[in-house]
Amino acid sequence: MKNECMTILKHEKVARDTHLLVLEGNLVHDIMDPGQFVHIRIDGFYLRRPVSIADYDPAKETMTLIYKVMGDGTKALTNRRVGEQLDVLGPGGQGFPTSQIHADHALIIGGGIGVPPLYSTAKKLKENGVAVTSILGFRSREDAFLLDEFRALGEVHVTTEDGSLGRSGRVTDALPCVKKDYQHYLSCGPTVMLKAVADHLPDKEGYLSMEERMGCGIGACFACVVESKDEKGYKRICCDGPVFKAEEVVLS
Amino acid sequence: MNLSVKLPGLNLKNPVMPASGCFAFGKEFAQFYDLSKLGAVIMKAATKEQRFGNGTPRVAETASGMLNAIGLQNPGVESIISDEIPFLKNHHLPIIANVAGSTVEEYVEVAERISSYVDAIELNISCPNVKEGGVQFGTDPALAKEVIRHVVDVSVVPVYVKLSPNVTDIVEMALAAEEAGASGLSMINTLTGMRIDPKTRRPVIANGTGGLSGAAIKPISIRMIHQVYQAVTIPIIGMGGIETAEDVLEYLLAGASAVAIGSANFKNPFICKEVIEELPRTLSRYGFSSVEQAIGGAHDEEVETSLLRS
Numbered sequence: 327m328k329n330e331c332m333t334i335l336k337h338e339k340v341a342r343d344t345h346l347l348v349l350e351g352n353l354v355h356d357i358m359d360p361g362q363f364v365h366i367r368i369d370g371f372y373l374r375r376p377v378s379i380a381d382y383d384p385a386k387e388t389m390t391l392i393y394k395v396m397g398d399g400t401k402a403l404t405n406r407r408v409g410e411q412l413d414v415l416g417p418g419g420q421g422f423p424t425s426q427i428h429a430d431h432a433l434i435i436g437g438g439i440g441v442p443p444l445y446s447t448a449k450k451l452k453e454n455g456v457a458v459t460s461i462l463g464f465r466s467r468e469d470a471f472l473l474d475e476f477r478a479l480g481e482v483h484v485t486t487e488d489g490s491l492g493r494s495g496r497v498t499d500a501l502p503c504v505k506k507d508y509q510h511y512l513s514c515g516p517t518v519m520l521k522a523v524a525d526h527l528p529d530k531e532g533y534l535s536m537e538e539r540m541g542c543g544i545g546a547c548f549a550c551v552v553e554s555k556d557e558k559g560y561k562r563i564c565c566d567g568p569v570f571k572a573e574e575v576v577l578s
Numbered sequence: 579m580n581l582s583v584k585l586p587g588l589n590l591k592n593p594v595m596p597a598s599g600c601f602a603f604g605k606e607f608a609q610f611y612d613l614s615k616l617g618a619v620i621m622k623a624a625t626k627e628q629r630f631g632n633g634t635p636r637v638a639e640t641a642s643g644m645l646n647a648i649g650l651q652n653p654g655v656e657s658i659i660s661d662e663i664p665f666l667k668n669h670h671l672p673i674i675a676n677v678a679g680s681t682v683e684e685y686v687e688v689a690e691r692i693s694s695y696v697d698a699i700e701l702n703i704s705c706p707n708v709k710e711g712g713v714q715f716g717t718d719p720a721l722a723k724e725v726i727r728h729v730v731d732v733s734v735v736p737v738y739v740k741l742s743p744n745v746t747d748i749v750e751m752a753l754a755a756e757e758a759g760a761s762g763l764s765m766i767n768t769l770t771g772m773r774i775d776p777k778t779r780r781p782v783i784a785n786g787t788g789g790l791s792g793a794a795i796k797p798i799s800i801r802m803i804h805q806v807y808q809a810v811t812i813p814i815i816g817m818g819g820i821e822t823a824e825d826v827l828e829y830l831l832a833g834a835s836a837v838a839i840g841s842a843n844f845k846n847p848f849i850c851k852e853v854i855e856e857l858p859r860t861l862s863r864y865g866f867s868s869v870e871q872a873i874g875g876a877h878d879e880e881v882e883t884s885l886l887r888s
């Protein structure tokens with residue numbers, strides 16, 4: 327893990343309140359798996375903000391983040407301009423173990439701002455010869471992003487809560503449309519969605535990326551714990567996760 | 579520049595150490611810099627058995643600070659002795675164990691078990707985030723004295739008592755600790771606070787209240803150390819909102835002999851190392867040639883420190 331001032335190469339709006347940020351720096355070489363995150367310091371805010379790595383390219387030393395404005399910190403982040411530096415700590419945590427998934431077909435299930443880390447995950451799976459089907463859920467048409475990018479990797483089913491794009495409903499409503507020959511699913515989104523997904527797919531091998539408020543982001547403060555089913559009884563999302571096997575953690 | 583400070587049980591090569599609960603047991607920070615650069619290290623609280631702590635969310639951001647209600651999550655004293663202390667010992671720096679408990683018996687058992695593995699004990703009678711024990715011992719001088727006496731009796735190393743700022747009269751608590759046999763004081767722990775989310779109309783932190791730390795609390799800590807320094811003769815380890823070498827100097831002047839840096843480690847994992855590296859320049863800029871010289875400087879109107887006020 328590094329702490330680096332990375333240069334902003336690109337910063338643009340990609341959907342309602344949703345921004346794409348391309349950063350350049352050495353830290354990119356440390357990324358092990360898709361689904362890891364970085365912890366960003368924003369001037370005037372005491373705590374760093376965790377944001378997933380949506381895509382990365384070690385050859386160009388760049389990584390892409392996609393974030394949604396949820397409060398004052400992410401709002402302040404939108405004011406940062408191309409050419410400026412951003413204080414980034416990372417890459418943190420354990421991502422999706424794509425190299426360990428040896429299968430013909432895998433299912434990606436992303437909800438809202440949980441979609442970004444699944445993009446590089448889907449890319450890696452495809453590179454490894456795994457066919458990828460994606461179910462991407464958004465609140466509404468204006469919130470949707472990365473659809474063309476996912477379509478370039480495989481079959482995509484879109485759901486929106488208001489029916490303004492794709493199927494009306496939730497990601498789990500699209501499950502019947504997907505051919506059942508996949509053994510693995512990889513999912514990121516709000517905890518309620520992860521729970522619904524895990525409940526629908528009890529006989530598949532699932533990987534879930536979780537969220538919790540963080541202090542340090544490196545495993546030292548015990549702010550980000552989630553209950554686990556092992557002897558230890560807990561996992562830290564920032565370093566043992568954010569990606570866990572579905573059966574490892576207790577979703578509430 | 580002489581940065582060394584000698585305190586009961588602690589031969590510090592510099593006066594800066596990470597605060598309890600903000601550095602775990604050092605492993606995570608060892609990937610960023612060599613821990614032997616630190617003056618000492620204060621470990622995360624130890625209780626008798628493993629504790630899982632409070633529900634989440636456990637942290638919330640505030641203006642110039644943060645609230646936390648971790649709830650003393652730790653693997654228990656035996657696991658700390660066998661799995662954590664050996665790693666820190668490799669770095670050849672003084673180790674301070676933060677001892678917590680729900681009852682006098684638990685404090686005593688933990689202190690008795692851990693004291694021979696460390697250089698000093700920081701007795702945590704000031705955690706605001708657990709239902710039993712913790713801060714009740716830190717707000718009642720009679721209870722404080724009882725637990726301190728028993729812990730001092732069983733400990734083979736000096737005991738520093740960590741004071742809670744959530745009291746009306748901090749001097750009364752400091753005097754109680756001194757009378758009960760404390761070798762030093764550590765101050766301050768967090769201030770009880772709360773944030774409410776307008777959307778849910780509920781506290782942001784699952785525990786309801788949390789402990790406020792960070793830059794926001796520094797003036798309170800400085801004031802309390804300034805008061806206590808005049809009343810006691812035992813040394814003080816100061817903490818609360820330290821982010822720069824100037825902050826360290828302010829603490830030394832108020833009367834602290836050493837300092838601990840807590841939440842700022844979350845913002846900048848290199849903070850302790852950077853502050854240590856900057857300290858000599860800061861001290862000399864204000865006319866000091868050693869750390870010792872600056873300790874209590876705000877109380878000593880006759881010496882040259884007053885010349886620097888212009």
Ligand SMILES: Cc1cc2nc3c(=O)[nH]c(=O)nc-3n(C[C@H](O)[C@H](O)[C@H](O)COP(=O)(O)OP(=O)(O)OC[C@H]3O[C@@H](n4cnc5c(N)ncnc54)[C@H](O)[C@@H]3O)c2cc1C
Nearest residue numbers: 375376377378392393394396397398399400439537538539
């Ligand atoms: C591992 C991980 C990966 C993430 N990846 C992304 C991503 O790729 N894109 C994206 O848009 N968002 C992502 N998030 C959520 C993002 O961190 C929050 O939306 C953001 O911190 C909100 O900050 P704010 O200042 O705008 O909101 P505020 O509500 O003002 O923030 C106040 C405090 O709460 C914390 N906080 C608020 N919401 C969350 C949350 N959902 N998770 C964790 N902390 C929160 C903030 O970090 C801050 O400390 C991720 C969260 C985690 C834990």
Ligand SMILES: Cc1cc2nc3c(=O)[nH]c(=O)nc-3n(C[C@H](O)[C@H](O)[C@H](O)COP(=O)(O)O)c2cc1C
Nearest residue numbers: 597598599623646702766767791792818819840841
């Ligand atoms: C996340 C967190 C956990 C803490 N855990 C402990 C603890 O286990 N024992 C203790 O005595 N103090 C604990 N503290 C208090 C700190 O050691 C310190 O006294 C306080 O945070 C003030 O310093 P700061 O402003 O530099 O953070 C904790 C503080 C934070 C922020």
Ligand code: FES
Nearest residue numbers: 541543547548564
């Ligand atoms: S955020 Fe500190 S342990 Fe995870």
